[in-house]
Amino acid sequence: MSLVAIPEAVVSTLSGIFDVMNAFAMMPQSNSMAIQSPPFRVEIVGVQAGPLGLASHVPVTVQRDITSIESTDIIIVPSVLLGAEGWQKGRYPELVQWLLAMHSRGALLCSACSGLFLLAETGVFDGMEATVHFGYATAFTSVYPQVPIHSERVLVISGKREELITSGASMTWHDLVLYLIGRHVGATAAQAVARFFALQWHQDGLAPYIIFEGRSDHGDLAVQTAQEWIAGHFSVANPLEEMIRLAGLGERTFKRRFTLATGLSPIAYVQRLRIEDAKRRLERTEAPVDEISWQVGYVEPAFFRRLFKRVTGLSPGVYRRRFQIPVYARTQQKG
Known part of the structure; x- marks a missing residue:
């Protein structure tokens, strides 16, 4: 060898x-x-x-x-x-x-x-x-x-x-x-x-x-404007409507250009941002999964769990156990 x-x-x-x-x-x-x-x-x-x-x-x-x-x-x-x-x-x-x-x-x-x-x-x-x-x-x-x-x-x-x-x-x-x-x-x-x-x-x-990072090297300014807004507002209800308004395009044109520029449909892009935020919350907090579901923009925890597993390959609970710092490795707070 x-x-x-x-x-x-x-x-x-x-x-x-x-x-x-x-x-x-x-x-x-x-x-x-x-x-x-x-x-x-x-x-x-x-x-x-x-x-x-x-x-x-x-x-x-x-x-x-x-x-x-x-x-x-x-x-x-x-x-x-x-x-x-x-x-x-x-x-x-x-x-x-x-x-x-x-x-x-x-x-x-x-x-x-x-x-x-x-x-x-x-x-x-x-x-x-x-x-x-x-x-x-x-x-x-x-x-x-x-x-x-x-x-x-x-x-x-x-x-x-x-x-x-x-x-x-x-x-x-x-x-x-x-x-x-x-x-x-x-x-x-x-x-x-x-x-x-x-x-x-x-x-x-x-x-x-894998940490999701949306493509930004596409050169489409209308799509980039929508991306910059959604990066800080992905948890709001019905974000697609505001993305279309900010881009100043018709709905069909926006969806086509967004998908061409980023490789993902607008809805899939929002989902990936939400799941990425949920991953960080699972890693760094003890918040219940249902609460995290709500925090990232999903009112139906069952849908969130299915989506999370489809994207990451793991259920939220398994993901937390895999990536959260174990108790024995955490810094002890001095009283």
């Missing part, structure tokens, strides 16, 4: 993957998981062997340069940190050519989070479904519009041989390594590793983590 190191790589993802995939030697063996020898030999590889400073300026040692590797079974590109200039294609031509050669010889190409920016440069992901960190989804699509992105998904497996594997935001590298262990060693081994490291599958997807 080859774990690719480049200067933009994030040390926590790289080192985490390295440790977990090398963990079999240190894990206690049980009768249900008797592994005679470590199933993976993980190496940190790069353009040049030796010390390499990563995005956080923490150095790692590249154990092998890619010119010395003629074949490998699995390649993982860990998370990369994008600067203000975004991803610049063409920085690593030798690495891209090596990735293509390894893929042609049967290697799995895997990305953790934003590592897909490098892998996509090979072109083998064109037309193949993939996932990437939701915070980078727009930037990725602008660079690689030919790769269909589903940033709400945790893990996407594509390709004729299921050889193109991408994981979504940040810590979903856990799902990636557990999937690879399950695929190559078995479900029992994957479960044992998950228990040993207290790793969890993100079985509810990434929709609960």
Whole structure:
């Protein structure tokens, strides 16, 4: 297994993957998981062997340069940190050519989070479904519009041989390594590793983590006026009427232009703003769900609950338990 190191790589993802995939030697063996020898030999590889400073300026040692590797079974590109200039294609031509050669010889190409920016440069992901960190989804699509992105998904497996594997935001590298262990060693081994490291599958997807931010780069001033107003008045009754009035457009024209500009109908846009506010209230207060429903603009709590689950994938109660700071981690007030 080859774990690719480049200067933009994030040390926590790289080192985490390295440790977990090398963990079999240190894990206690049980009768249900008797592994005679470590199933993976993980190496940190790069353009040049030796010390390499990563995005956080923490150095790692590249154990092998890619010119010395003629074949490998699995390649993982860990998370990369994008600067203000975004991803610049063409920085690593030798690495891209090596990735293509390894893929042609049967290697799995895997990305953790934003590592897909490098892998996509090979072109083998064109037309193949993939996932990437939701915070980078727009930037990725602008660079690689030919790769269909589903940033709400945790893990996407594509390709004729299921050889193109991408994981979504940040810590979903856990799902990636557990999937690879399950695929190559078995479900029992994957479960044992998950228990040993207290790793969890993100079985509810990434929709609960995504913060809604309406598009504002569309250039339609009438729609932007409505957006600015609704940002502070989404909880009022019948907000659509005021949005149309402020935009100075006919109803049908407004709905058409709003949907074209933002990607959402006006009603769906209002719903997303309300649900986003409800998420913050669930995270930060102890208010009952029915009261939060009213606070964000819904008089029917049952409708609010259904809508909340449709948008986030979780019920309000489950969401609160998942994202509210647990009692044991809260700062104690001194008397």
